[in-house]
Amino acid sequence: MNISTYTITPQAPYRFDFFRERIVTSSNSYLYDIGDQHLGRAHLIDGHHVFVRVSCPNQGSDAPEFHLHVEGAPDEAVAEKAMRLWRHMLSLDRPLYPFYAKMSGDPVLCGIIDQLSGLNLLLEADPFESMILSIIGQQVNLTFAENLKRALVELCGTRIELNGRSVYAFPTPEQIARLQYEDLRPLKYSQRKAEYIIDFARGVVNGEIDLAALEQMDNDEAIATLVKLRGIGRWTAECVLLFGLGRPDLLPAADIGLRNAIQHFYGLDHQPTEPEVRERATAWAGYESYVTYYLWTALGLAKAQAKKQKSTGN
DNA sequence: GGCCAGGCTAGCA
DNA sequence: TGCTAGCATGGC
Numbered sequence: 001m002n003i004s005t006y007t008i009t010p011q012a013p014y015r016f017d018f019f020r021e022r023i024v025t026s027s028n029s030y031l032y033d034i035g036d037q038h039l040g041r042a043h044l045i046d047g048h049h050v051f052v053r054v055s056c057p058n059q060g061s062d063a064p065e066f067h068l069h070v071e072g073a074p075d076e077a078v079a080e081k082a083m084r085l086w087r088h089m090l091s092l093d094r095p096l097y098p099f100y101a102k103m104s105g106d107p108v109l110c111g112i113i114d115q116l117s118g119l120n121l122l123l124e125a126d127p128f129e130s131m132i133l134s135i136i137g138q139q140v141n142l143t144f145a146e147n148l149k150r151a152l153v154e155l156c157g158t159r160i161e162l163n164g165r166s167v168y169a170f171p172t173p174e175q176i177a178r179l180q181y182e183d184l185r186p187l188k189y190s191q192r193k194a195e196y197i198i199d200f201a202r203g204v205v206n207g208e209i210d211l212a213a214l215e216q217m218d219n220d221e222a223i224a225t226l227v228k229l230r231g232i233g234r235w236t237a238e239c240v241l242l243f244g245l246g247r248p249d250l251l252p253a254a255d256i257g258l259r260n261a262i263q264h265f266y267g268l269d270h271q272p273t274e275p276e277v278r279e280r281a282t283a284w285a286g287y288e289s290y291v292t293y294y295l296w297t298a299l300g301l302a303k304a305q306a307k308k309q310k311s312t313g314n
Numbered sequence: 315g316g317c318c319a320g321g322c323t324a325g326c327a
Numbered sequence: 328t329g330c331t332a333g334c335a336t337g338g339c
Contacts, residue, residue, distance in 0.1 A: 138321040144336050145320095190334050192323075233322050257320040296320075 004070045004079035011095040012063035015118030016056040019090060022122050025300070027146035028133065030153065033167055042160045042169040043082060043125065048074055049169055050082050051162045054090070062118045071162055088246065091120040099287045106283065108265050109291065112298045121293055123246045127211040128204060129170045130244025134236045135196050144188075151187035152197070155179075176201035196231025203229065219247055242289050251288035253277040261295035264302065
C-alpha cells in the first residue's frame with residue numbers, strides 16, 4: 001500500500017487533543033477512526049478512496065508535532081489534496097494569537113481562553129457535507145442527530161476496508177440524490193427532513209446549486225443565497241459558513257446554544273435576544289466564529305462538569 | 315408526562 | 328408581515 005507522510009508543526013498554541021475530544025463528544029464521531037493518539041477518516045478525492053490518519057504522540061502539548069499519513073492515493077497529487085483537506089479541517093493555517101490579542105479586554109472571554117488555550121476550529125470536509133449534517137442537526141438533540149447521520153452514511157456512503165479497518169466515506173451528492181424520500185423514513189427521518197436533504201443533493205448534482213460559488217461571496221451574500229433553498233434557514237446557512245467554509249467572522253446570533261452560553265458566562269438574568277447578541281458581538285468583530293466556538297465549547301464543558309458532580313453526589 | 319433540543323415551513327390572520 | 332402548529336425522537 002502506498003502511504004504518503006507529512007510532518008506538521010502548527011503555530012503554538014495548538015492543542016491536537018482538543019480536536020479528539022471534540023469529535024468524541026460530537027454527533028459526527030462515527031465518521032472517524034479514533035485512537036488514543038490519532039484520528040482517521042476516509043475521503044473520496046478525485047474518484048479515489050483514500051484514508052487519512054493523523055497521529056500525534058505529544059497531543060497534550062500546546063506546541064505539538066504530528067504526522068499525517070495518506071493511504072490509498074494513486075499519486076502524489078491526490079495525496080497532497082488529502083493533506084490540504086486536513087489542513088483545512090484542522091484549521092492549521094489560522095494562528096490563534098490574533099484572536100486572543102483581540103479579546104484581551106474581556107475578562108469573561110479571557111477566562112475561557114485560559115481554559116481552552118490552543119483550541120482551534122474543527123471544520124467539516126466540504127460545504128456539501130456541512131450542509132447535509134447541518135440540515136440533519138436542525139432542532140433535534142445531539143444523540144438523535146448522530147443516529148440520523150450515521151444511518152444516512154451507512155445507507156449510501158461507500159464502505160472502505162483498509163488494513164482491517166472498516167470506515168465509511170461521506171456520501172457524495174450523487175449517492176444522496178439517487179435516494180427516494182421513503183428510503184429515509186424507516187431511518188426515523190421526518191418526511192420534510194428527507195425531502196430537504198435529497199432535494200439539496202439533487203440540486204447540487206443537476207447544477208442548480210453552485211457550492212463553489214459560495215467561496216467568492218461575503219457572508220451576507222452567501223447566507224442570502226442559501227436561505228432561498230427549501231429547508232435551509234438562517235441558522236443552517238450560518239452553520240455551513242462557519243463549519244463548512246471556515247469563515248472566522250460568522251455570528252449565529254439567534255442560535256440557542258450561543259445565547260445560553262452568553263447568559264451563563266456573563267451572568268445575565270435572562271437569555272439575550274438576537275439583537276442583544278449582535279450588540280455584544282460588535283466587540284468581537286473579525287472573530288465572531290471563534291468566540292461562538294469557544295462559548296459553545298466552554299458551556300458544553302460546564303454542563304458535563306455539572307452532570308458529573310450531580311452523578312457523584314458532590 | 316411535558317417541555318425543550320445548536321430550526322424550518324406552510325398556513326393562517 | 329407576523330404568528331404558530333407540526334414535524335420525529337431523545338433527554339431531562
